[in-house]
Amino acid sequence: MAPPVPLLAVRGSDGTSLLRGPPSCEQHSAFSGDSRPSRCVTFSRDGTLFGWCNGQKVSVVKASDGSAVSTFDLPKTSLLDFSPLGRVLATWQLYSKSQDVQQGDANLQLWDLQSGQLIKGLYQKKVESWCPSWSEDESICVRSVNNELHFYENNDFNTIANKLHMQKVSDFVLSPGGQPSKVAVYVPGSKGAPSFVRLYQYPVLSGPTAALANKSFFKADKVQMQWNRKATAVLVMASTEVDKSGASYYGEQTLHYLAVSGETAAVQLPKKGPIYDVAWSPDSAHFCAVFGFMPAKATVFNLKCDPVFDFGTGPRNAAYYSPQGHILVLAGFGNLQGQMEVWDVKKYKQVSKAQAADATSFSWCPDGEHVVTATCSPRLRVSNGYKVWHYTGSVLHQQATPAGSELWEVRWQPCPSGIFPERPVKYQATATQLGSTQAAPKQAYRPPALRHVPASGSGKLHEEEPPQDLRPGAAGEKSLSKAALKNQKKREAKKAARQLEAKGDASPPPLPPDPAPVSNSQSEPSSSGDLETDKKIKNVKKKLKAIEELKEQQASGKVLQKNQLEKVQKEEQLLKELQDLQIGQ
Template identity: 60%
Template sequence: MAPPTPLLAVRGSEGLYMVNGPPSFTESTAFQRDSGKNCKAVAFSKDGSLFAWCNGEKVNVVNVTRAELLHSFDLPKTVCLEFSPKNNVLATWQAYANTIANKLHLQKVSDFVLSPGAQPTKVAVYVPGSKGAPSFVRLYQYPNFGGPQSALANKSFFKADKVTMLWNKKATAVLVVASTEVDKSGASYYGEQTLHYVGASGESAVVQLPKNGPIYDVAWSPNSVEFCAVYGFMPAKATVFNLKCDPVFDFGTGPRNAAYYSPHGHILVLAGFGNLRGQMEVWDVKNYKLISKPVASDSTFFAWCPDGEHIVTATCAPRLRVSNGYKIWHYTGSVLHSYEVPSDEEMWQVFWQPFLDGVFPERAVKYQAVPSDLPGAEPRPAQAYRPPALRNKPVTTSKLHEDEPPQNMKPQLGGSDKPFSKTALKNQRKHEAKKAAKQEAKADAHQGPAQVKTPQNALQNTVPAMTTGDPEVDKKIKNLKKKLKAIEQLKEQAAAGKQLEKNQVEKIQKEAALLKELEDLELGV
């Protein structure tokens, strides 16, 4: 039986309607267009068979497989809709009126993220640091919310005004991007970012990014054992890491700020949207070979089709109010369908009909562009401006920076045709760490004596001394912080591959209890 054709839902001033996916791209008869301009809440069920929307008058539910209206509810003020995993409940949000089933007692929680997938559900919570104490992220499994001792994992760090937490598909680990509003070194207008890995089995690590600068995007592979980070001052680097936070492949540098894995995880798109020109690099990540380099200028949205073969890019309002429309591409770079909204209309949202895993089989990667009746979207390169006095003279080229090529980061065979030993790899890491420390020291010397920085592998920031007025309490707080600092160093050593002694492992296991004791002491301040 052939796989179904995914639908593309489109919402804008022209109303709400659906378009058949490849190869027809015609308006779907499975959904009758709602021409109202007040369609604000829309949602597909998890398997894509049901669709609900609120048009400012009613909430309607249709079966798009049978093209049948199932229900209509008098809920005109609904602003959010969500189907249950088994499609038998539709949650509508107007104002909070639910009964609390369970509660996590943790003071000062500022953010949380629920894990995807089947139960048991896990939750990652973030508590920002205060009064010199570090920020931390803890993982819990519902409904075991008994306190720090019941946490699955804990990761503390400094330099964090806010965090972004991202679960992998199997809910076995969380990536945490910690951000500060201001970079105290003055190197970046956008503040500072660090990337942390927290495993549901208790392990954690700092992901070492070899280029300074912002972290633009982090994406988990659907296989849940690799992730890609896009980071560094432009031109940005992109690197794939494994669950040990070791680099697997480096894509070099380029104009990119986003990463998108295909639903099957076999293709990765690196893209430069927003203030960049829309360049995309499509990579086969099983063989790490470049497939195509299409350009989607002025795009504000990107999404993979559930079939793993096609993508949609769109220009939507209010981000951009002119030239609204969307394009459907094959990943080999061919534009298969293009729609431009009339100049007096706007498009607000496009999104694919979802499907359950396994509906679409993974297909072999193609490198030859598929046929298309539409012209390619690659623009002609702009010619650099040359003043009149130089226009009849030979062109000389100069670069502001040297581009870095892609490279495999897995251990390579040496001159003796034998893999590097663990000792050789360890020495190589030490050498790289010393080199980075020298460069950092050199940079600090240029900044002058007024700025002092702690080593990167020590605690992430210098903390001002805090006094409570009680010398005994101050002494306890100081000792607790000293122990937590030692634990952090042990965890980083373990992440780097060092085999810990039994007593060192026992120290790490006491981290949650020490954090709770520190929290209780400081709350009493």
């Protein structure tokens, strides 16, 4: 039996519609759509139900044939979500008070989808973590209330079955999968005490030995916690709003690892700068981090937090594993140009490179073969639209939003795991009417002070590092320097000469040509004829070379001394001085 074709929900100012996924990408015939603008849309976890609010009511239908399941008179609903088994619909609207009711109305409501009756009305003023978290079998449900975690069992929201109370619990994440359920809890530091994350297994929530793991750290205004799919470990990205050293506009981030076995670690990242994204592989044994000042590094780590493969550096700030885990997309969205690098994770070989300019969202189709990129409002209010791609770089379908209209969201219909098995990775673009959109090479940015100075041989402001396989015994475990490569060629030539002499041929083979010399950051000007000027130029270049070496040491993690930092800060002044000297020749 052929697997189903996932649907794609499209929400915008012109209404809500459902498309059948690739290859047809046509309107879903069983769903007529809604011409009114929708506040929100969502699918159930297994994809069988589709719900939306159009500002008049909340509607829930079967995704397969569009038949109505339930309708709720909730015109102000801003967010909605289904419980994992589709038994409960959670709706949320902005909290408000009235003169008649000082406490205000319960703005978080839980509805029984079978009967359409209200199960429980709750108060949830903050939109962050508005929806309760269920275990996969719905035996446990958790929500945060006044620095406590309240646990409910079997969707009985009239009785709190258990509580986890800690001072100032700020965030929590319930583990995926079945029983036993685990929960990761974050408590921010105060009065000089560090922040910490602890792991618990329900229902053991108190006592000196209750915590499965505990990790303390400083420099954390907020955290993002991610469980792996098998619920054996958690990644915690801690961040501060401001980097006190002034090195980064993004604040300062650190990455930590906790396992349910009790092991913890701070993940050591070999390049300084922001941590843009962290993603678990679906195999739960690896994770990918994108980090460092641009061009950013991307590295895959194992459960010992050791690097396994380094993708080098490039213009990227996001990582997306396919649902089957066999493909990884490294992308640069937002203030970058939308480059998407597609990698075969098993072979660590690049499949394709495409560009989705101005994309504000990216998501994998459950089939592991296709992705959708979109330019949505309010992030960008012009050039709204979306594209459905094959991972080899071909665009199968694209839709531009008409002038005067806005696209707000595109969302794939989820499918149960196992519906789409992993397929062999293709390295050639699939046939398509719209063709391939491989990223075209662009001229590197040059600072204004250097634009009328001849370009260096590389033509790049920052050299990008090549990929590097760090697995034990992998070929090319360490990249050879140019000097080492030259010496290696000489050794090979001498070995060949000895072999020829042993055969009676006394004429040795010629040495291979030396690698072309690498251009300096400034091209060598001709002599000015003025010895004093030439001496000044040589002196300035010597200082710039020293600064370049200091910057490389800083990028490798070395802490520079005060006088060295002062030298680095004089780089622009020296470049201007060099420019003036060369122009005056």
